[in-house]
Amino acid sequence: MKPDTxxxxxxxxxxxTKVYRVGAVDVPALSGIDLDxxxxxxxxxxxxxxxxxTTLLNMIGGxxxxxxxxxxxxxxxxxxxxxxxxxxxxxxRIGFVFQAYNLVPVLSALENVALTLQLxxxxxxxxxxxxxxxxxxxxxxxLADRRPAYLxxxxxxRVAVARALVTRPVIVLADEPTANLDSTNADGLIGLxxxxxxxxxxxxxxxxxDARVIDxxxxxxxxxxxxxxxxxxx
Amino acid sequence: MxxxxxxxxxxxxxxxxxxxRRAAITAIxxxxxxxxxxxxxxxxxxxxxxxxxATLELLTGSGQIHAQGWLDDPVLDHRxxxxxxxxxxxLNAAPIGGWASRVTVPAVIxxxxxxxxxxxxxxxxxxxxxxxxIPDMVVEGSYLTGPDDGEIVLGRHLLExxxxxxxxxxxxxxxxxxxxxxxxxxxxxxVFAGNTAIEDGxxxxxxxxxxxxxxxxxxxxxxxxxxxxxxxxxxxxxSLKAAAPELDVKPWTALSPMAxxxxxxMGSYVWIWLGIVFVLMAIGIVNTxxxxxxxxxxxxxxxxxxxxxxxxILALVCVESALLVGLGxxxxxxxxxxxxxxxxxGVDLGGLAQGAEYFGGSRxxxxxxxxxxxxxxxxxxxALGVLVALWPAARAARANxxxxxxxxx
Numbered sequence: 001m002k003p004d005t006x007x008x009x010x011x012x013x014x015x016x017t018k019v020y021r022v023g024a025v026d027v028p029a030l031s032g033i034d035l036d037x038x039x040x041x042x043x044x045x046x047x048x049x050x051x052x053x054t055t056l057l058n059m060i061g062g063x064x065x066x067x068x069x070x071x072x073x074x075x076x077x078x079x080x081x082x083x084x085x086x087x088x089x090x091x092x093r094i095g096f097v098f099q100a101y102n103l104v105p106v107l108s109a110l111e112n113v114a115l116t117l118q119l120x121x122x123x124x125x126x127x128x129x130x131x132x133x134x135x136x137x138x139x140x141x142x143l144a145d146r147r148p149a150y151l152x153x154x155x156x157x158r159v160a161v162a163r164a165l166v167t168r169p170v171i172v173l174a175d176e177p178t179a180n181l182d183s184t185n186a187d188g189l190i191g192l193x194x195x196x197x198x199x200x201x202x203x204x205x206x207x208x209x210d211a212r213v214i215d216x217x218x219x220x221x222x223x224x225x226x227x228x229x230x231x232x233x234x
Numbered sequence: 235m236x237x238x239x240x241x242x243x244x245x246x247x248x249x250x251x252x253x254x255r256r257a258a259i260t261a262i263x264x265x266x267x268x269x270x271x272x273x274x275x276x277x278x279x280x281x282x283x284x285x286x287x288a289t290l291e292l293l294t295g296s297g298q299i300h301a302q303g304w305l306d307d308p309v310l311d312h313r314x315x316x317x318x319x320x321x322x323x324x325l326n327a328a329p330i331g332g333w334a335s336r337v338t339v340p341a342v343i344x345x346x347x348x349x350x351x352x353x354x355x356x357x358x359x360x361x362x363x364x365x366x367x368i369p370d371m372v373v374e375g376s377y378l379t380g381p382d383d384g385e386i387v388l389g390r391h392l393l394e395x396x397x398x399x400x401x402x403x404x405x406x407x408x409x410x411x412x413x414x415x416x417x418x419x420x421x422x423x424x425v426f427a428g429n430t431a432i433e434d435g436x437x438x439x440x441x442x443x444x445x446x447x448x449x450x451x452x453x454x455x456x457x458x459x460x461x462x463x464x465x466x467x468x469x470x471x472x473s474l475k476a477a478a479p480e481l482d483v484k485p486w487t488a489l490s491p492m493a494x495x496x497x498x499x500m501g502s503y504v505w506i507w508l509g510i511v512f513v514l515m516a517i518g519i520v521n522t523x524x525x526x527x528x529x530x531x532x533x534x535x536x537x538x539x540x541x542x543x544x545x546x547i548l549a550l551v552c553v554e555s556a557l558l559v560g561l562g563x564x565x566x567x568x569x570x571x572x573x574x575x576x577x578x579x580g581v582d583l584g585g586l587a588q589g590a591e592y593f594g595g596s597r598x599x600x601x602x603x604x605x606x607x608x609x610x611x612x613x614x615x616x617a618l619g620v621l622v623a624l625w626p627a628a629r630a631a632r633a634n635x636x637x638x639x640x641x642x643x
Contacts, residue, residue, distance in 0.1 A: 063539055064636045084543050091541025104533060106248035116540055118241040127237075163540075 008075060010170050010203045011037035011060055016069035018055050018226075029055040030066065031226040037171065037205060042197040043219035045207040052226040053207040054175055060205065061094055061173045062086035074170045091119055095164025095202075097174035102160040103148040109135060109155075110144040113163045120167060134162035138192055154185025158192065165196060171203040178210045190216050238546060246553040249526070257558060260522045264562025265569065267511035268615050272570035272608050275504045276601040280581070282500040284599055286464075289493045290486050291367045292432055295333075295458035296467055297485040299474060304455065305482065305489075310339055310411055313453045314481060324477040325459060329466035332364030333459040337444045341408035343388075343437055345396035352392070353436050354406055356444025359383070365460040368426055368438070375400045375424035383440035385423030389433025393425055400425055406437065411449045418447045508611065515615070516622040523555055523626035534630050535638025548624075548631040555623030556616070563616045567608065574603040 018030040030052045037043060045053045058064040059071050062078045063086075071078045073093055078086060090096070103112045110131050117127035135141045138158040140151075148156055157177055164172045174193070178186035194216050197204050206213055214220055222230040250257050290296060299321075301314035316335065317325060325333045337356035342349055359378040363369045369377045377387055386404065388396075398404060403419050410416035420439060427433065445452065461470045467485050474483045487494035527534075534547055581599040 058636050061539070064634075084545070087538060087541050087543045090539065096539055098536070098539075102536070104245070104536065106245065106252065111244075115241065118237045119541055119546075121237045123237070124240075 007039060009036040009072075010039050010041070010074055011035065011205070012070075012072040013056075013060065014070050016056070016059055016066045016071060018052075018059065018064070019067045029226055030059070032069070033223075033226070033228055035221070035228060035231075037203055039170075039203055040197070040201045041203045041205070041219055042194060042217055043203075043205050043221055044214050044217040045205060045221050045223060046209050046214055047223035048209070051223045053223055055226075056223065057173050057175050057205065057207050060171075061096060062089050091116060092167070093170045095167065095169040095172040097157065097160045097164050097172065097177045099176040099179045103156055103163075105148050108145050108147055109140065109151065109159045112148070112159055113166050116163060116167050130166055131162070134166040135159070137165075137196070138162045152185070154181050154188060157181060157185070157189050161189070161193060161196070165200070165202065168200075169202065171205060174204065174206040174208075176208055176210075177206065178208065178213060183212075186210065186212060242546065242550050242553050246550055246557055249530075249550075249554055250557055253526070256522055256525070260518055260558055261562040261565065263518045264515055264559050264615070264619065265566035267515045268563055268566030268612060269570045269573075271504065271508050271511050271611055271615070272567065272603075273573055274507055275607065275611070276570070276574040276603055277581075277599065278500045278504055279604065280599040280601040282497050286486075286493060286497055289490060290460075291365070292428060293366055293368065293436070293458070294486050294489055294493075295365045296461040296464070297459055297471055297474075297483065298489055299457040299459070299478065300455070300482045300484075302480070302482050305484070308338065308340065308455070310409060310448060310450065310455075313337075313450060313455050316452045316454055317457060318478065321474070321478045321481075324473050325457070327473075329461050329463060329470050331460045331462040332361070333457055334358060334361035334365050335441070335454040335457050336362075337441055337448070337450070337453070338455040339408045339444070339448065341406050341437070343392075343396065344405040344407070345398040345402070347397040348395060350392065350395060350434075352434070354408055354444060355436055355438050356441035357381075357438055358441050365458055368428065368432070371426040371428050372424045373427045375422070377424050377426075378438060378440055381441040382443060383423075384420065384443050385439065386420035387424040387426060387438040388422055389436065390425050390427045391430050391433040392437070393422070395434070398422065406439075408448060410447070416447050416449070418443075508614075512615065512618055515619060519555060519559065519619055519622050520625060522558070523551060523623050524629070526554070527551060527626045527630045531630075531633060531638045534633050535635045538633065538635040538638070544631040547633075548627045551627035551630050552620055552623055555627070556620045559616050559619030559623075563612050563619075567612050571603050571608070574601050577601050578603070 013033050013035040016030055016033040017028065020027045020029055033056060045056065047053050055064070059066050060073070062073070062081070065079055069079075073089060076089065078089060081089065104115065107115065110128070113131035113134050114127040117130060122130070132141060132144060135144050138161050140155055140158050143151060143155060148159070151159065178189055181189060190213050193204055193206070196202065206217065208214065218234050220230070220232045220234070221228055301312045304312035324330070334357065338353050340351070341354040342351050357378065358381045359369060360380070372387065373390065378385065386406070393399065396404065400422050403421055405417055405419050407415055407417040459470070459474070461467045471483055471485050537547060538544070578601060581601065583599065
């Protein structure tokens with residue numbers, strides 16, 4: 001699905017700055033980011049280590065508050081929300097795939113995927129069905145009853161992708177999802193996310209400096225020293 | 235909300251067993267603490283009951299009725315008439331299980347060798363046997379046969395001090411109603427063995443014999459009554475006061491303040507022990523939960539990043555603690571109940587019997603598992619256990635998801 005640039009953006013960042021206080025020194029992580037993401041975007045956020053990629057993802061995901069500027073998700077201003085309201089926003093609108101430690105170790109793959117549905121109050125039968133479908137979509141339906149300790153790194157990331165998508169979020173934020181994977185698993189995961197983006201139209205913003213991820217993306221945003229230095233559509 | 239709670243329960247239960255050794259040690263600490271509290275409570279209550287019964291069943295009874303002024307100055311001037319029909323009817327009705335009238339006067343007893351002070355008590359042996367254990371404590375000779383019995387029963391220690399023996403005569407002197415000194419010779423018919431104070435302090439003979447000796451007609455000094463259920467004592471005293479408003483009706487707690495103080499002290503010891511157990515248990519729970527929280531900071535960060543609200547994180551840690559403490563409480567409760575029920579047939583103190591009697595207890599203790607009280611104590615331990623987990627729970631709930639997920643464990 002091609003992104004529709006005429007409709008309202010899913011993500012709108014305006015003048016987003018983030019300054020961390022380290023001892024007595026202010027360290028700027030983001031310096032006035034302006035960024036829009038349209039529905040259906042499959043974008044990568046690239047840049048060297050310490051450039052501010054993860055910080056920007058955290059701002060967009062409502063995991064952290066900017067020092068100044070505003071972030072809107074699907075028309076809702078995030079920065080002014082309380083921590084409880086931001087948690088609710090994440091639950092309803094945003095899917096996350098992290099670099100590591102993505103799954104709850106005491107829950108099976110199926111239960112990990114169903115976890116967010118359970119937080120949303122979905123009934124047992126429906127959430128089991130939706131979680132199973134999501135696991136089938138990422139190709140590991142047969143491993144539904146396994147706990148994370150009995151899954152490979154690639155399988156764990158697929159479970160995380162299934163969990164990110166099962167609530168039908170408006171955007172999936174993935175922070176270095178292939179960093180801990182071998183090339184086969186990394187290729188598989190990128191292909192999977194790309195296919196899901198095309199099939200469902202869900203917006204993906206992936207932080208990565210993995211060339212394979214960047215090659216598959218249809219929009220490439222480069223961040224250096226907390227600023228967007230390029231934003232290329234393909 | 236139900237879905238969230240079922241998630242919390244599943245997560246909490248599984249998290250509990252991520253470190254089975256730590257969970258088991260904490261549960262055992264809680265179980266041992268509650269077991270000791272409940273079992274100590276049952277044994278202390280049995281001891282208190284035993285001491286109370288041993289004291290009250292000697293002479294005091296559950297309560298006594300006197301003429302006004304007798305308790306301050308127990309002389310013949312403060313005697314009272316035999317119970318009226320109304321008072322008799324109340325004494326013969328529930329919850330009173332037995333009663334006996336007595337004539338008690340200060341007297342001196344004289345043998346060939348010695349003269350000693352004591353209280354001469356005229357009793358009706360039949361009614362006395364229903365409220366006092368002294369008739370069963372006769373170790374030589376026999377107890378009195380009726381209210382007209384003119385023989386005397388003395389304590390063993392008194393007999394030794396008088397340097398006399400069973401079958402010999404003694405003289406008892408007391409002030410009669412007319413102010414003269416009445417005296418009478420008695421043959422020692424029986425010897426009883428109790429504690430030294432009772433053995434030295436009392437001599438028993440027939441009630442009518444004493445009444446005739448003192449010239450008081452059918453007047454008496456006191457009525458002792460027994461209420462089998464101590465919980466009904468207040469009601470019994472109230473009804474007796476109503477039946478005889480001119481008389482002084484007193485429960486045993488007023489007659490034997492020392493026994494009453496010991497009785498209430500037993501309950502205090504249990505609460506002190508409960509406090510000690512709780513402090514030890516709280517340290518264990520806080521330590522366990524803090525370690526569990528610290529080890530799972532990243533996991534809490536993940537859950538919050540996925541949309542779990544801080545109050546659910548707080549609830550998750552509290553539920554884990556509730557399950558852990560609940561498990562220990564259940565084990566401690568069942569173990570204590572089983573042991574107490576197993577011992578309810580009686581615990582023979584055996585070699586400790588002499589010491590037990592010294593402190594006013596009896597050789598046998600009959601522990602009783604008080605279900606309502608035990609449930610209250612167990613619930614208190616459980617609630618306090620959950621309460622102390624609030625601190626580690628609050629720490630988990632305050633975590634910032636970004637910082638938590640970058641936390642190195």
